[in-house]
Amino acid sequence: MHGMTRRQAGALILGLLGGTATARAEVVLTAVQETRFSGLVLRLDLDAPLPFRAFVLADPPRLVVDVADPELRIAGRLAPAGPGPLRAGRIDARWSRLIAPLERPMTVAEAGIDPGGALRIALERASGAELAAAARLAPGPEVLGRIAPPPPAASSLPRIVIDPGHGGIDPGALRGEIAEKDIALATGLELAAQLERTGRYEVALTRRDDRFVLLDDRVRFARASDAALFLSLHTNTVTAGQASGATLYVSSSEASDSESARRARLENGSDSAAGLRPSEVLDDVARTLMDLESRANGTRSRMAAERLVESLSDATGVIRSRPLRAADFQVLRAPEMPSALIELGFLSDAGDRADMVSPAWQRRFSAAIVTGIDEWMTADRAFLALMQR
Template identity: 45%
Template sequence: MRQILKGLATGALALALCGPVLAEPRVTGISADTEGWLSKTMTLRIALSEVAPFRVALPEDGTVRVEFDGAEAAPDLRLEPDAYLQRYRASAPDDETLRLDIGINRAAELEQARIDRSGAAPALVLTLALARSTVTPGAAPQVAAADALPVIVLDPGHGGVDPGAIRDGVAEKEIALTFGLELAEALRATGRYEVYLTRETDTFLTLRERVRTARSHGAALFLSLHANTVTEGNASGAAVYTLSARASDREAAALAALENRADAVGGAQLAVEDDDLAALLTDMAQRETNLRSVHLAEALVEGLGSSVGVIRSNPHRAAGFRVLKAPDVPSVLVELGFLSDSEDLANMTSPIWRGHAADGVIAAVDAWASRDRVLAPQLAATSVPLRD
């Protein structure tokens, strides 16, 4: 065990300053706060009835150990749900000590421990610096079966007779496939995911086939990879899109309409939709999936923003993309940039830039999967089974 801080003196001083206290201070609550999906800091708050001397240690297994002298756990002690805050265990190593082992899913270091008396009752506040990855490198966040790695399906957009956007001899289908293959290799190299692609060559697939591929593999998440272009004005930077019956803006609506015509470009007859999109999104199971997709999009915005820094204003948008309609697979469409922008085009054709972009996607997927492991069951508890 690596001892990070002994707060006995700090706790004792706080005890002396606060005047008379109860014979047995109680721990009444445990909560945590993190900002953003790629947060580097967690604030852990342990609510107390009265101040008690304390000690803090961080073993290497992602546990925060706090010991209080002369304290006890309240009978109704609750841990407020947080994606990084997994569990706690209260024990008494001796008659005078309360030990709390609080499980988080990240390795961490203690930056600060202080007593906060700004509320109605005091609290021990711990500021923790979080490591990027989970504490056990080989143990991926389990979204699928407990004995299997989570499955990611990558969907390089367009292909075959459908080139997608074209600028200066570069086709969107080529950018999407190149990045998809590189991202798949990088994800597999982590050892945390099983990865499939809807296409690995220059072939045409219908939108329905792409969705079917994700569902047939039991995907934990689905990423459709694209690039964009404009014929008038200027636009640059990456953006991510989720499914919505109502488009977030005109540009998102136009893009969805364009992408949804991909089947016609390939000569496929447009199938009659078996569900109206608005009706589909009222299904509780679909709403659960859509909320998880929104979380994934938020994480991707942070991941790409931190790794490549080229993000559009209002980077998370939504519209009725048919390729995102798997009712049980969180799905996001990623536009890497604009072929019509010279800097974006240079970036997307650069192996170095694509490597940085892949790093950002992996960081986002790691963060999302860690939280989704906790949040998904909570959402499912309020959902209903999918319709046959």
């Protein structure tokens, strides 16, 4: 690349993230001092000249680099006191993604990879308007591999769809080493196993491992599964004050309170946290179907959430004040089925945190949800029979 000489001696590794053991060595993102550009030159030494794409996003300024190797592990930090460490992880079956927060608006001036696998990206300082214009060209969700649709029903049993929140490059809320995505997955798998053991339900999961799933893909999966009930699992967090216990959310275009509205905004930011430009093209989910069926499903969702609140407070006692709330969560925008989002507890609370990472607690919590679903099913059958009359 013209003007971008190899300057390994001047390479500056600016702080590493702690990595876990893996067969593959960690690839370190390096910031190289460079005078020709009034910006940054980054270097990533890959094993081979793999396909890649590099682009910027605005609000906040971020550099995103995708490399066609799903097992790639990348570490590094763009500045010692920069806006935060970079995040890296698998984005779909083919690509790994690196997201590096930038201290100021910048755009990609040059990017190239040499035959030895040295990937170099030159970032130029830019105005906010230039960054916004560049960010509009960033690839959206359409570049991703999508999750497979649910398998056809294997029985006539009611099907419960469990949606462990976040995953892959989107960790959700973080507290030290504890990530929301891991708690959601562990609890989701436990709940699925318990529901299947009853012999009364068929279960489908939107993810069974640590992978990124688009919010709309979760909704599409639920809609295609002909679900009796859709449950999305998350953990809550507060930055000020204290709160603990589980919260049940049902879908509503108007939030029940300002905290719930904020909660929905945070959870709806999952695609953006994964470095995706919001795409209106994929947002084909009807938001306000006002027909009879969707209104009935609103009532059924609320009945399910009420039963879950009861069984959770009976079994675990960990339920917050005003445990049943409503907000406009993107994953709950499937009006043709009852649905709820469960915030298992607060990552910001030490007691909840210790509970939520404990397999014993996850078993108790899941057992309480099974009880709640059982009781709701009975009430729901009566409700549906009434609707038929």
